[in-house]
Amino acid sequence: MLSSKAPRSMATRLFAAGAVLTLGAVSLSACGGSSSGPSASGGSGDEKVGVSLIVKTTTNPFFVSMQDGAKKAAETDGVDLKLAAGKADGDEETQIQAIENAISKGDKGILITPNGPSVVDALKKAKDAGLFVIALDTPPDPADAADITFATDNFAAGELIGKWTASQLGGKKATIALLDLFDDKIVSVDYNRDQGFLTGLGIDTADKKKNGDEAKTGKYTGGKGGEYEIVGSQASGGNEDGGRTAMETLLAKNPNVNVVYTINEPAAAGAFEALKSAGKEKDVLVVSVDGGCTGVNNVKSGVIGATAQQYPIKMAELGVKAIVDLAKTGNKPANSAGLDFYNTGVELVTDKPADGIKSITTTAASDICWGK
Amino acid sequence: MTQQQTAGPPSAGHADLAEEFLDRQTPLSRIRNILHRYPALSPALVLLIAVVVFGLLNDRFLRVENLSLITQQVSVVGTLAIAQTLIILTAGIDLSVGAVMILSSMVVAQLAVNNGLPAPVALLAGLIVGLAAGAVNGFLVTRFRLPPFIVTLGTLNIFIALTLLYSNGATVRGSAMPGLLTWTGTTFPVGGVRISTGVVVMLLLYIAIAFILGKTAWGRHVYAVGDDKEAARLAGIAVNKVLMSVYLAAGAVLAIGAWIQIGRTNAASPNAGVDLNLDSITAVVIGGTSLFGGRGSVWGTLLGALIVGVFRNGLSLAGLDVLYQTLAVGVLIILAVSIDQWIRKVKS
Numbered sequence: 219m220l221s222s223k224a225p226r227s228m229a230t231r232l233f234a235a236g237a238v239l240t241l242g243a244v245s246l247s248a249c250g251g252s253s254s255g256p257s258a259s260g261g262s263g264d265e266k267v268g269v270s271l272i273v274k275t276t277t278n279p280f281f282v283s284m285q286d287g288a289k290k291a292a293e294t295d296g297v298d299l300k301l302a303a304g305k306a307d308g309d310e311e312t313q314i315q316a317i318e319n320a321i322s323k324g325d326k327g328i329l330i331t332p333n334g335p336s337v338v339d340a341l342k343k344a345k346d347a348g349l350f351v352i353a354l355d356t357p358p359d360p361a362d363a364a365d366i367t368f369a370t371d372n373f374a375a376g377e378l379i380g381k382w383t384a385s386q387l388g389g390k391k392a393t394i395a396l397l398d399l400f401d402d403k404i405v406s407v408d409y410n411r412d413q414g415f416l417t418g419l420g421i422d423t424a425d426k427k428k429n430g431d432e433a434k435t436g437k438y439t440g441g442k443g444g445e446y447e448i449v450g451s452q453a454s455g456g457n458e459d460g461g462r463t464a465m466e467t468l469l470a471k472n473p474n475v476n477v478v479y480t481i482n483e484p485a486a487a488g489a490f491e492a493l494k495s496a497g498k499e500k501d502v503l504v505v506s507v508d509g510g511c512t513g514v515n516n517v518k519s520g521v522i523g524a525t526a527q528q529y530p531i532k533m534a535e536l537g538v539k540a541i542v543d544l545a546k547t548g549n550k551p552a553n554s555a556g557l558d559f560y561n562t563g564v565e566l567v568t569d570k571p572a573d574g575i576k577s578i579t580t581t582a583a584s585d586i587c588w589g590k
Numbered sequence: 591m592t593q594q595q596t597a598g599p600p601s602a603g604h605a606d607l608a609e610e611f612l613d614r615q616t617p618l619s620r621i622r623n624i625l626h627r628y629p630a631l632s633p634a635l636v637l638l639i640a641v642v643v644f645g646l647l648n649d650r651f652l653r654v655e656n657l658s659l660i661t662q663q664v665s666v667v668g669t670l671a672i673a674q675t676l677i678i679l680t681a682g683i684d685l686s687v688g689a690v691m692i693l694s695s696m697v698v699a700q701l702a703v704n705n706g707l708p709a710p711v712a713l714l715a716g717l718i719v720g721l722a723a724g725a726v727n728g729f730l731v732t733r734f735r736l737p738p739f740i741v742t743l744g745t746l747n748i749f750i751a752l753t754l755l756y757s758n759g760a761t762v763r764g765s766a767m768p769g770l771l772t773w774t775g776t777t778f779p780v781g782g783v784r785i786s787t788g789v790v791v792m793l794l795l796y797i798a799i800a801f802i803l804g805k806t807a808w809g810r811h812v813y814a815v816g817d818d819k820e821a822a823r824l825a826g827i828a829v830n831k832v833l834m835s836v837y838l839a840a841g842a843v844l845a846i847g848a849w850i851q852i853g854r855t856n857a858a859s860p861n862a863g864v865d866l867n868l869d870s871i872t873a874v875v876i877g878g879t880s881l882f883g884g885r886g887s888v889w890g891t892l893l894g895a896l897i898v899g900v901f902r903n904g905l906s907l908a909g910l911d912v913l914y915q916t917l918a919v920g921v922l923i924i925l926a927v928s929i930d931q932w933i934r935k936v937k938s
Contacts (some may be wrong), residue, residue, distance in 0.1 A: 300906065334861050336855040403759050
């Protein structure tokens with residue numbers, strides 16, 4: 219009897235302890251969260267500008283960098299910043315809830331990288347409630363669901379690496395492999411970078427919003443100009459694994475590939491592995507877009523020839539500042555000239571600079587790269 | 591001490607009786623007996639404490655608009671959790687609830703918008719999709735005697751693929767749909783607060799299913815099958831028929847969930863419901879329904895869904911990172927299952 223009872227009361231004690239601990243932990247961390255932030259006084263006292271940053275996921279260093287940038291700006295500007303994120307890429311429901319919570323909280327503005335078109339309705343509610351909505355990196359669909367978008371000019375980013383490639387070729391024939399993002403859906407970043415690259419290289423892209431509709435052979439006009447052949451466009455999913463598989467497929471189609479465009483640096487790293495195992499990594503120009511710290515290191519070590527660097531930290535910092543500005547002075551941010559968004563800038567990163575193309579070295583790029 | 595207590599009733603020869611008698615002696619076991627009798631009691635207490643704590647942490651939390659918002663945020667997962675409860679009561683589990691709901695919502699939206707069918711016909715087609723999906727799950731569970739976990743893991747992937755094939759990955763916007771489809775997203779005022787129609791539909795479903803489970807022979811059969819399949823069979827219950835009807839009922843509930851989802855997001859998106867299956871299981875488990883079947887109630891599930899909603903909203907208003915919200919939900923799940931195990935010891 220005694221022995222059968224003892225463990226049970228032990229278990230019940232463990233439970234009570236567990237329950238108390240949890241509640242304690244939750245309330246403690248809740249307090250810790252609000253007091254460690256700039257809004258130690260909570261809702262009372264002088265009203266701080268409330269801003270919610272809602273990113274796609276927290277599993278991607280690009281968005282983690284965005285959060286870091288926003289936190290830094292929030293500290294200097296005395297902003298009450300709340301962070302939220304989808305559970306996975308494409309998780310619209312969690313983002314909708316975060317938007318609703320931002321309205322409920324009484325925030326002045328929302329910074330969001332939308333996970334899909336379903337968030338548009340919630341964004342409209344936010345705008346109706348008087349919140350200023352800034353899209354970061356990705357414009358919502360339709361774009362006017364946000365008051366303004368702060369983003370990288372992805373077409374310009376593609377153009378930079380295209381021009382650089384043309385100058386490196388020095389008139390040689392270009393046998394081009396294109397490692398895109400998707401083949402089952404159309405997203406703007408995908409065609410803007412791909413078509414920008416071809417434009418920079420001096421190839422007529424036909425429809426600028428469509429990958430793969432350009433002539434497969436012909437002449438490129440960039441640099442000294444010369445003949446080109448496009449081996450194919452292959453989806454990489456934007457990751458190492460997909461990049462490797464896509465490169466292998468294209469190498470099987472044509473082993474003479476000497477120019478590889480990649481949608482981002484993880485795909486480039488995967489492509490390089492495929493080239494290495496085929497013994498072709500020496501004479502191939504691999505170009506990419508992103509400027510993450512890992513990617514910049516890959517440029518330094520010669521895996522990638524050149525990359526176009528974008529600035530998520532700056533995007534978030536500018537976003538927070540814009541909402542503070544609006545709250546204090548009533549000034550709204552405006553689009554960059556000639557674009558339908560605010561351009562947060564892009565730089566060509568390479569250690570083999572080309573004449574007439576502005577670039578920065580990998581050492582300089584390492585200081586401002588994201589995802590350290 | 592214990593020795594004396596056992597010595598107290600010398601007439602109680604049977605060990606179980608003695609045990610039961612002992613249980614009544616300590617306050618903790620008295621609590622356990624009460625919790626065993628009313629499975630919805632512990633989630634109700636957790637909800638009450640959570641609301642009070644979050645109300646103290648942020649003065650905006652207890653505003654009626656915010657409380658109304660929480661009910662809207664749980665309306666979809668709350669509806670899916672009804673279907674999940676039905677299946678878990680039979681000692682099964684359904685990983686495909688979210689996928690079935692999304693498939694149904696895409697069919698409804700596409701038929702109404704792209705094929706120009708009248709809204710009621712489109713909704714009926716959505717209901718048929720839900721029932722068909724339930725029938726597939728039920729058929730595989732009863733005829734092939736496959737474990738529900740495996741069956742629904744398989745159909746989860748199948749339904750996701752069908753959704754993407756059917757929709758080409760495209761979202762259908764609410765603005766293009768007939769009003770009836772997004773009716774569940776409309777709100778009406780009740781004394782200054784705006785209540786969402788979708789929430790009312792969900793609550794009506796809870797009332798209906800609670801009544802059916804509690805007051806009909808079918809409901810008692812569901813519990814009997816979940817408690818002990820073999821005993822139920824020996825008692826003359828057609829176990830397979832009951833199981834099949836449970837999967838069909840779940841499918842119908844999911845189709846209604848699809849309607850609520852369309853209204854809630856004012857769109858039908860093939861990317862929605864990333865892990866609604868796990869969220870619905872979370873609500874059921876936190877609501878005190880036993881994963882081993884035969885014990886629990888839909889009211890507990892409603893409380894479970896509300897607890898998750900209150901935690902997410904409350905922690906968010908308190909300014910906590912989204913990862914801590916997920917962490918808190920994880921702790922809640924383990925606590926809830928531990929409490930269930932502890933309560934179940936009353937029986938053994």
